[in-house]
Amino acid sequence: MTTTLEKLYRPAGLAMILLASPSLACAQEPAQFSTEKVSVQVETLASGLDNPWSVEVMPDGAFIITELGGSLRIIRDGKTSAPIAGVPKVARQGQGGLLDVALSPDFETSRTLFLSMAVANGSRYGTALVRGELSADGKKLTGVKELFRMNKFTGKGQHFGSRISIASDGSLFFGIGDRGERDRAQDMRDHAGAILHIEPDGSIPADNPYKDGKDGLPEVWSKGHRNPQGIVIDPKNHQLLTVEHGARGGDEINAPQPGKNYGWPVITYGKDYSGAEIGVGQAAEGYEQPLYYWDPSIAPGAIDVYHGAMFPQWDGNLLVSALKYQLLARLERDETGKIVSEERLFEGEFGRIRDVKVAPDGAVLLVTDGDSGALLRVSATDKKS
Known part of the structure; x- marks a missing residue:
């Protein structure tokens, strides 16, 4: 209810x-x-x-936060820092810019963090992931290395994804939307419309379904996603969970499995913004059903799983932020x-x-x-x- x-x-x-x-x-x-x-x-x-986009808690209790225009800042004791130097240039285009920040599990000693962002190639844009080390004084990012860059750029400014979730083995899961070109979500040779999985050095994990590159790109974990902006791994059962934007209706929570197809744009619980039908309906053989969907859309921004001492009544609940109705589900x-x-x-x-x-x-x-x-x-x- x-x-x-x-x-x-x-x-x-x-x-x-x-x-x-x-x-x-x-x-x-x-x-x-x-x-x-x-x-x-x-x-x-x-x-x-x-335009803040993402926050993480640092080991000392301060907060590190991204701003879409390209600034990475630290909030400590109620004060917001100047932008951290050394962050790569981002493409502030449409929905794109500096997106997620994720801290390495060993951040306290390594100072390693990961960023997802929109980047430019001339007048075309795509999603990339980088890693770097935050200086001890928190003022500079050093040793910056690009780990991933999607293979097909476009002039469109929507559906870049892209949050990062780090698995217990240190590997990175992240999503990229269809970049406003829906059929790309069904192209196994395209990073768009997919959940991707890489090692923290950018290499391909051994458990990826297409690691040999024969039937799909080696980084691809699952396909058929419209714009998966939220991603989390439940720390209790290690289940990967995503939340993604539908069109007019059809926002979804999924539990992406390797090599599975989550349907967009062949099946969906939403309609085109014009009111027209999309695809063949709400179900078809070979396509996975969501765990949950919203119609009308709430425009989900992120997802987390609650396991904490403060609200034991919420243990195991999913928390989803929403843009459209300005709420937390x-x-x-x-x-x-x-x-x-x-x-x-x-x-x-x-x-x-x-x-x-x-x-x-x-x-x-x-x-x-x-x-x-x-x-x-x-x-x-x-x-x-």
Whole structure:
């Protein structure tokens, strides 16, 4: 059952005022809300960010955040740093720019991080992944190396993907959308419309389904994805999960398996923006069904799995950020992993929610979209629901 969040103390429209004014945002008490299972409070950790896209928590408790225009910054003790030097030039084109940041599992000692981004080749654009080492003082990225660059660039500015999830063996999973050319998602010789899998040095993992390159590109893990912007590996059962944008309806959560095809644009639960039908329907032989879908679309931005001490009531739930309805979706799963219910949190309160991340202390971090974006922290209150 889908429910809406019951607001406790927030006057109408106050969220937008707070986000528009950094000084007010820092001065206000956290806003409090009641959900189906727990009461929460939301505080603003930073505001006035320029189209922030992704956040990670550093070992010392600071936050590292990307901005679409190409800046990588650190937020510590309520202060946002100047842009970190050494970040490669990105193509700020349409939906493209500096996208995800992911910290290596050994970041505390190696200082290694990974970035996904849109890059240019003349007037054409595509998605690339790089790695680098953050200096001890956090001011510079060194040893930058490009690990991956998609093979077919286009002048279009949409569906670049691309978040990164790091497996327990250190390998990298990430997604790239169809780049606005839907049939590319079914071309096994095209990186578009796919979940990709590479080693942290850019080489091909031994378990990739097309590692020999005969039936598909060696980096391809799965195909038939429209625009998978969210990706996560459940740390408890190691299941790979993605969330992707549909067209007019048909946003999906998938659990991509090696060599499987997830249907776009042959099957979909959405329609074209014109209202026309797409493909052959909602199911066909040889194509996988999603774990869950939305119609109408919520425009999902990111996905995480909740395992934390702060909200034991949410253990194992999926958290999906949404742009269109400006909400956080909390999805409960049964013992088989089937999604059985959805609760919609913060709808319309904080603007478009681009990223969601479960912090080490069990709090939930949210990144809001736009040219005055914010980093928010959702934590527990003493009040019982």
